[in-house]
Amino acid sequence: MSGTTETKILHDIKFSVLDLAPVNEGSTPADAFRNSLDLAQHAEKWGFNRYWVAEHHNMPGIASSATSVVIGYLAAGTKTIRLGSGGIMLPNHASLVIAEQFGTLESMYPGRIDLGLGRAPGSDQNTARALRRTLGTTGDEFPQQLEELRAYFSENSRFVKAVPGQGLNIPIWLLGSSGFSARLSGRLGLPFAFASHFAPNYTLPALKTYRDHFTPSEHLQTPYVMVGVNVVAADTEEEAKRLATSQQQQFLSLIRGTPTQLKPPVDDMEQVWTPYEKSIIAEKLDSTIVGTKETVKARLEQFLADTDADEMIINSQIFDHKARLRSYEIIAEIMG
Structure with missing residues (x-):
């Protein structure tokens, strides 16, 4: 825990949106982007704090590979909500390029841009090689790349300057799964x-490792934690469970090594996966919350009690766009 003497409740924390710009079966990335913009506009209206998109490559069901371009598109169509990356996989890029891209975004949409960074490839190893153009580059250089990137944003003069980028205050987050x-x-x-x-x-x-190692900085005086949560909310338990089968099928395609577009829900997953596959996906999606407003609220309250998080970022891989909007609307109602 972070040392607080009071237990947080849901109204004490912020809620945000994680969008993978899902490409539904039978649709196109252009459709995915239109849906993302519509969701971002609704999220802004409903009071969500930030809207992040994630870098993935060679994934037929995820359209946000050119992450900074998508952020610019969403920022242009919204007014106040923060936009950012959840995240940019820094080893895929030259630090200078990311500094320039996000310096450009911050210059266009001041005070609204976040830079979340990860060190995974965001895809398979063959795609990572294609992105990095060398067999010798791995995520091990991440700390050095991060130091270089932060230096581009500083006021200190460098032989090579990030223009735009230098001197801009763009919040940097680190993302992790370990x-x-x-x-x-x-x-x-x-x-x-x-x-x-x-x-x-x-x-x-x-989270314990982060809090135990936290050292105050000019950016942050106390630890700040955001946790990702899969939520599929609907007006009935049955509908929520059915909608959740799209995400289950997406993970199934990944563990089979054949990623697909986001598939429509099915009535019975037992006809789709094997018992072994079911157990793997159950472990991966153990923190997924599926149900009505009451069910989701209770599970979120428990997750908050377990993590003492400062913010939750919600991912909802739902095939039908209207149902996806409704799921986030239910979360907004829980937010109050």
Whole structure:
């Protein structure tokens, strides 16, 4: 725990949106972007704090590979909600390029841009090689790349300057699904976002590592934790469980090594997966919350009690766009 003497309640924390820009079966990335903008506009109206999109590559069902471009599109169509990356996979890029891209975004939409960074490839190893153009580059250089990136944003003169970028105050977050980024973000005094939506078993150890290693910085005086949560909310339990089968099928395609577009829900997953596959997905999606407003609220309250998080970022992989909007609307009602 972070040392607080009072137990947080849901009204004490902020809620945000994590969008993978899902490409539904039978649709196109253009449709995905239109849906993302519509969701971002609704999220802004409903009072969500920030809206992040994630970098993934070679994924037929995820359209946000050019993450900074998507952020600019969403920022242009909204007014107040923060936009950012959840995250940019820094080893895929030159630090200077990311500094320039996010310096450009911050210059266009001042005070609204977040830069969340991860060290995974965001895809398979063959795609990582295609992105990085070398077999020798791995995520091990992440701390050095991060130091270089932060230097581009500083006021200090460099031989090469990020224009735009230098001197801009763009909040940097570290994202993680293990203890590595938790320890690094704590040591640097940066806010930390944990991928509990797909690494639930590591959530509490990683948060403890972050808080135990936290050192106050000019950016942050006390630890700040955001946790990812999969939520599928609907007006009935039966409908929520049915909608959740789209995400289950998406994970199933990943563990089979054949990623697909986001599939429509099915009535019975037992006809789709094997018992072994079911057990793997159950472990991966252990923190997923599915149900009505009452069910979701109770589960979120328990998750908050377990994590003492400062913010929750909600991912909802739902095939039908209207149902997806309704799921986030229910979360907004819980937010009050």
